[in-house]
Amino acid sequence: MDKVLVIGRDSVPDRIVLGGGENLSLTLAVLPGTDCDLSLEIDLDAPGASLDLAGIFVCRGSENVSINVNVRHNSGSCISTQLFKGIAGGKARARFNGLIYVAPDSQKTKAYQQCHTILLDGDAVVEARPQLEIYADDVECSHGATSGYLNEDERFYMQSRGIPVQDARRLQMISFLSAVASRLPEELRQQIYDSLS
Amino acid sequence: MDNNILLDIKGLCAGVEGKEILKGVDLTVRRGEVHAIMGPNGAGKSTLGAVLTGRPGYEVTGGSVTYDGRDLLAMSPEERSWAGLFLSFQYPIEIPGVSITNFMKAAVNSRRKAQGLPEMGAADFLKLLREKMEFVRMKGEFAKREVNVGFSGGEKKRGEIFQMAMLDPVLGILDETDSGLDVDALKTVADGVNSLRSPQKSFIIITHYQKLLEYIRPDVVHVLKDGRTIRTGGPELSDRIWQEGFESING
Numbered sequence: 001m002d003k004v005l006v007i008g009r010d011s012v013p014d015r016i017v018l019g020g021g022e023n024l025s026l027t028l029a030v031l032p033g034t035d036c037d038l039s040l041e042i043d044l045d046a047p048g049a050s051l052d053l054a055g056i057f058v059c060r061g062s063e064n065v066s067i068n069v070n071v072r073h074n075s076g077s078c079i080s081t082q083l084f085k086g087i088a089g090g091k092a093r094a095r096f097n098g099l100i101y102v103a104p105d106s107q108k109t110k111a112y113q114q115c116h117t118i119l120l121d122g123d124a125v126v127e128a129r130p131q132l133e134i135y136a137d138d139v140e141c142s143h144g145a146t147s148g149y150l151n152e153d154e155r156f157y158m159q160s161r162g163i164p165v166q167d168a169r170r171l172q173m174i175s176f177l178s179a180v181a182s183r184l185p186e187e188l189r190q191q192i193y194d195s196l197s
Numbered sequence: 198m199d200n201n202i203l204l205d206i207k208g209l210c211a212g213v214e215g216k217e218i219l220k221g222v223d224l225t226v227r228r229g230e231v232h233a234i235m236g237p238n239g240a241g242k243s244t245l246g247a248v249l250t251g252r253p254g255y256e257v258t259g260g261s262v263t264y265d266g267r268d269l270l271a272m273s274p275e276e277r278s279w280a281g282l283f284l285s286f287q288y289p290i291e292i293p294g295v296s297i298t299n300f301m302k303a304a305v306n307s308r309r310k311a312q313g314l315p316e317m318g319a320a321d322f323l324k325l326l327r328e329k330m331e332f333v334r335m336k337g338e339f340a341k342r343e344v345n346v347g348f349s350g351g352e353k354k355r356g357e358i359f360q361m362a363m364l365d366p367v368l369g370i371l372d373e374t375d376s377g378l379d380v381d382a383l384k385t386v387a388d389g390v391n392s393l394r395s396p397q398k399s400f401i402i403i404t405h406y407q408k409l410l411e412y413i414r415p416d417v418v419h420v421l422k423d424g425r426t427i428r429t430g431g432p433e434l435s436d437r438i439w440q441e442g443f444e445s446i447n448g
Contacts, residue, residue, distance in 0.1 A: 162278035178294020
C-alpha cells in the first residue's frame with residue numbers, strides 16, 4: 001500500500017507492525033506553519049517485510065518540528081529504507097531523531113536511512129541524530145545525515161541561464177525536495193512548491 | 198566609439214581568495230568574430246570565462262570590461278544572460294528533479310519577462326525545443342531528463358550547446374567544451390557553433406587543444422600565459438602552437 005500522511009491533518013499511528021511479506025510505503029509531509037512532535041515506531045516482525053518510508057518538511061517561520069522515527073528489525077530478511085528531506089528558515093527549529101534497531105539474529109537485514117536538510121538562513125536550527133543499534137553480524141545498514149546551505153555553483157549555473165536569483169533559489173529548493181515530493185499527490189506537491197517562493 | 202566592438206576587455210586583473218590569476222588581459226571582440234583563447238593549464242583561461250559571466254568568488258581587482266557599450270562587471274549574472282552572454286560550462290551542474298524542459302522554460306521566460314514580453318506559449322516553446330534538440334542531435338526523451346543528471350561527458354557538452362542554441366546568445370563563450378569529447382561529439386559541437394555564426398554574433402572558444410579549431414576556424418587567436426594575453430594573431434597561431442607547443446610562444 002502507498003500512503004501519504006499530512007501531519008496535523010491526518011492521524012499518525014504511534015506504532016506500525018509489519019508481518020511476513022508485508023510492504024509499506026509511507027510518506028510523511030509536514031507543511032509550512034505546522035508544529036509537530038511526531039513519534040513513530042515501526043516493527044518489522046517477520047521475514048520478507050519491507051518498509052519504504054519518506055518524509056518532507058518545510059518550515060520557514062517559527063515552527064518547531066520534531067520527528068522521531070524508530071525502525072526495529074525484529075526479524076531477519078527484512079528491508080527498510082528511509083529518506084527525509086527538509087528545508088528550514090526563519091526562526092524555525094527542526095529536529096530529526098532516527099533509530100534503526102537490528103535485533104540479535106536478525107540476519108540478512110537491509111536498513112538504510114538518510115536525512116538531509118537545507119538551512120536557508122542563520123537563525124534556523126536543524127538537529128539531526130541518526131543512530132544505528134545493531135546486534136546481528138550479517139547485515140547491510142547505512143545512515144547519513146547532512147545539513148547545509150543552497151549550493152552557490154548551482155545557483156550561478158541557473159543565473160547564467162538568465163534565471164533571476166530569487167527564482168533560482170526556488171528552483172534549487174524544488175530540486176532538493178524532489179526525491180520525496182515526487183511521492184506526493186500533485187496538489188500537495190504543488191502546495192509545497194508554491195510555499196517556496 | 199567603434200560600434201562594431203561587442204566586447205572590450207582592458208587590463209583586466211582578477212583573482213580568487215586573494216590570489217591574483219589574471220594579471221592584465223586585453224581583448225577586443227568585434228561583432229561576427231570568433232576568437233580562440235589558448236594557453237597552458239593554469240594560464241587563467243577558465244578564470245576569464247568565470248569573470249565575464251560573474252561567477253561568485255572571483256574578485257576583479259583592476260581593468261574594465263565593456264559589453265555592447267555597457268559596464269559588464271556591474272551587471273548580475275542573469276542580467277548578462279539577458280543581454281546575450283552565454284557561457285558553456287566546463288563542468289555543467291546537475292539539477293535533480295528539474296527536467297530540461299522546465300529548466301529551459303524558466304530560462305527562456307525569465308529573459309522574456311526582463312524584456313517586457315509575455316511568456317512563450319506552450320506550442321511555440323515545444324516547437325523551439327524540438328528544433329534545437331534536433332540541432333544537437335538529441336533524441337525526444339532528452340527533454341524529459343533531469344538537467345545533466347546521469348549524462349555522459351559528451352551528453353553534458355551537447356546539452357550545453359543545446360542550451361546555447363535555445364538562448365541564442367550574442368556572445369557565446371565555450372569553456373573547454375572540447376575536453377573529453379570524441380570526434381563525433383566534437384563535430385556536433387562544432388556544427389552547432391558554426392550554424393549559429395552570423396555577422397551579429399561572436400564567440401570566444403577557450404581551449405588548450407587545437408582540434409576544435411580545425412572545425413571552428415577562429416578569426417583571431419590569443420595566447421594566455423600566466424594571466425596575460427602574450428600574443429594575438431590569426432588562425433596560423435593555433436597551428437604553430439599545435440606543432441611547437443606553448444613553450445615556443447613567449448611574451
